[in-house]
Amino acid sequence: MCYGLCKKKKKKEEDFKLLGVVFDSALLMHHAAREVATEAGWRLQTLLKVRRFFTTPELFRMYKAQVLSNAESGTPALYHAAPSVLDRVDRVQRRFLRELGFSEEAALAHYRLAPLNSRRDMAMLGVLHKVNLGTAPKQLKELFPPRGPVEQPFDRQRLRRWRPPHTRQLHTEARFTSTDVLQRSLFGLVHLYNRLPQHLVEAKSVKEFQRKLQWGLKKCAESGVQDWQRLFSTTWKRMPLAHFDSYFC
Numbered sequence: 001m002c003y004g005l006c007k008k009k010k011k012k013e014e015d016f017k018l019l020g021v022v023f024d025s026a027l028l029m030h031h032a033a034r035e036v037a038t039e040a041g042w043r044l045q046t047l048l049k050v051r052r053f054f055t056t057p058e059l060f061r062m063y064k065a066q067v068l069s070n071a072e073s074g075t076p077a078l079y080h081a082a083p084s085v086l087d088r089v090d091r092v093q094r095r096f097l098r099e100l101g102f103s104e105e106a107a108l109a110h111y112r113l114a115p116l117n118s119r120r121d122m123a124m125l126g127v128l129h130k131v132n133l134g135t136a137p138k139q140l141k142e143l144f145p146p147r148g149p150v151e152q153p154f155d156r157q158r159l160r161r162w163r164p165p166h167t168r169q170l171h172t173e174a175r176f177t178s179t180d181v182l183q184r185s186l187f188g189l190v191h192l193y194n195r196l197p198q199h200l201v202e203a204k205s206v207k208e209f210q211r212k213l214q215w216g217l218k219k220c221a222e223s224g225v226q227d228w229q230r231l232f233s234t235t236w237k238r239m240p241l242a243h244f245d246s247y248f249c
Contacts, residue, residue: 029081037088040071060111080185090116121232122213126206128193147171166198216247
């Protein structure tokens with residue numbers, strides 16, 4: 001019994017809180033995801049109790065203001081976590097849509113509410129775009145310096161079949177053979193950013209850039225692509241470049 005208590009105490013001491021997010025020594029983020037999901041869950045429960053007094057558009061606006069803002073508060077810290085960990089947070093929005101009788105496609109089309117996993121991808125792509133715009137903190141710009149259009153011959157041969165890569169490429173230490181954690185992180189997301197069409201990366205602001213990303217996600221959902229919710233995380237890797245570009249035309 002004493003051993004069990006000591007082990008539990010030691011595990012608790014390994015967790016630490018930084019800028020409101022709980023980190024563990026292994027960076028698995030179970031505790032952080034549980035905290036976010038719990039907070040967002042009771043906020044949603046409170047909203048659903050009074051839903052009979054509001055119209056559907058009003059409920060979506062209140063959800064975005066009171067629940068979604070909280071559910072996305074730890075996105076930069078949680079982004080690298082495994083899908084099974086993040087699913088705890090994603091269930092909050094799925095419950096909201098289920099209670100209101102909306103599918104994820106309908107919520108995106110009518111109320112511009114993308115699934116949480118898609119919103120996380122677009123949020124972190126926005127961070128990379130800030131690096132390209134020169135408005136990101138110095139530390140971030142040092143992590144993702146600019147590079148030439150194509151670094152590897154394999155990339156050059158593959159991309160030449162469709163279109164040249166855009167002229168604002170970023171360097172990353174992550175490779176397609178890197179660990180899953182690194183590929184799921186902001187370092188791995190650079191590969192997608194480098195694959196985006198030229199007109200997307202030329203957006204003058206992060207807001208304009210993310211608006212174009214969401215528009216492309218909406219077109220992908222309407223086309224009936226399987227796993228369209230993961231367009232910016234895994235689905236794009238299975239698509240020919242021309243197919244991917246067609247969503248942003």
